[in-house]
Amino acid sequence: MRSKILLIGGGGHCKSVIDVIEQEGKYSIAGIIDQKERIGQKVLGYEIMGCDDELEDLFQRYKYAVISVGQLKSPDVRIKLFNQLQTIGFILPPIISPRAYLSKYASIGEGTVILHDVLINANATIGKNCIINTKALVEHDVTIEDNCHISTGAILNGGTVVRANTFFGSNAVSKEYAVIAEKSFIKAGSVVT
Secondary structure (H helix, E strand, C coil), X not given: CCEEEEEECCCHHHHHHHHHHHHHCCEEEEEEECCHHHCCCEECCEEEEECHHHHHHHCCCCCEEEECXXXXXXXXXXXXXXXXXXXXXXXXXXXXCCCCEECCCXXXXXXXXXXXXXXXXXXXXXXXXXXXXXXXXXXXXXXXXXXXXXXXXXXXXXXXXXXXXXXXXXXXXXXXXXXXXXXXXXXXXXXXX
């Protein structure tokens, strides 16, 4: 029997996470946690069953959670939720689309979500609580630190280092061995040298 998992956040990114969890087939979705006023609403057929204040009580029944809040301007909400969930004791497994390619020589941190058609090559290291979005390419020897969002179609060439809490926009490209400073916001379509 599959373990039940709670999704923390019921917005647009949640829909992508639901799709990956269903495809991956490792967990069954228990429900979604969002703001109090949204309780009872549904996202792709899954009920918003509670709010953040209820997480400690919910931990009595559910041990697994994934953050399904997106990250655009700032990672602060995702960091706060990640720390809160860890403090309570939730297990935050990486969620990896079966349509992603993940080298056996790559490593992925807890709570990271890898979406469809991502390619992660040998010796890449991805930290905790990251989003690696649809069709991103993470080349050999890339390091992505904690709480980063690598957007759709982004290309990180070999040896690139992305420091913590960074947003790397859609179709942005890094030159090999580029080092991207902590808390950077890389606009869509940029070339980072």
